[in-house]
Amino acid sequence: MTSPDPQSPVPQPSEPESRDRVYRSAPAIVGGVLLLAVTGWIGIDAVVSGEGRTPWLALALMLLVVPLVAAFTLRPAVYAGEDRLRVRNPFRVIVLPWGRIASLKSAYTNEVLTESGAKYQLWAVPVSLRARKKAARREMRASAQARRAMGRDEGRGSALGTRAGLGGGLGAGPVSDGPVRAETDRIMDELRGLHEARHEAESAQGEVTVRWAYEVVGPAVAGAVLVAVLLLVG
Template sequence: MTSPEPQSPAPQPPEPESKDRVYRSAPAIAGGVLLLAITGWLGIDAIVSGEGRTPWLALAVLLLVVPLVIAFTLRPAVYAGDDRLRIRNPFRLVVVPWGQVASLRSSYSNEVLTESGAKYQLWAVPVSLRARKKAARREMRATAQARREMGRDEGRGSALGMRAGLDGGLGGDSVSDGPARAETDRIMDELRGLHEARHQAESARGAVTVRWAYEVLAPALAGAVLVLILVLTG
């Protein structure tokens, strides 16, 4: 009696590729939805109840305005993957492998600088000076609170002070896990960390590609031409 042949183990399914981190501006999306609702309401009302050339003019204005609103509010996004950074701006899609990224700069706008010297703005990660000032004030308050708690701990004696330092303060919460940062500044820190980790990877090499968003430009241009024709012939 022959022994049964050993069965080979079942093949394991491939591990799923890591998904891109997606960064978008929530205020821009909210504003875009509101603008589209107002524009659609006014435009459809003019088309339905307008007389003469009004419906055609309203249709032309909608064809011009709606793509532009989408381009500047809903469309911008930044996709950060293991090998590349995809920047979807209002009128262009830029793909930059991490190996081509020279630096990520934050001043009055957040930008990516490539090894060739090109510069691309991150529309989806806008700089908010107000948020930076708010984060700075929050950091100043946290520092002042930490100093007050440190003074109280020293007054309770060295033994209690050591215990308070280990436990994060007697009878109080931990003051801060780190410096307060604005949301967009934290996003840029994440992108810099990913760039630092992946810019030497073999799979992160390649050329920078730029593609124009014809799906936005074509209807907007058609709407502008139609508005111009209706105005000139009206």
């Protein structure tokens, strides 16, 4: 039986790679799938059953519409990593190191602002005023229930304390889990937390890069040109 060589290196377990957090809009994806299904159904029916220039016009319209629908519904995503934020919008991909981000702003849209003053909208994290109002109503109900529960506990504690000669309550009431927030507002809170934690990191420095999505723009422009030519030719 051979003994292990003391000079041979001991294999170390590989560290798991940190994965980006991915944020996308589920309603937009569902709507995009439905729109693409309807577009495909109508377009294919026109190609198969149409006469004259109708099949060609249908193909040109599909070449124009399909990339645009996919761009505004299926494509948007936000990837948050340890060192940078990657924003995939309908027509552009923006890579922003955390050290170059000045703030993340939420108003009627969610946006990221760079130190140079540039502003980029987060299409994958849309603001829902309806969700904000719903969260605010839930917060008001939760606060009212907490106040009522605390009042009952204080009354019970005062009564027991009076009987025992203690003159004080027994409990501090329920502890709140924090304010109720809309889903996209919670996402923005997470992104702000990452930005605050990684803003000064050496690996989170660099330049902001912007790349146009030619895989979307190219087919859409080609479809628009074909539609215009077919309509002009008559």
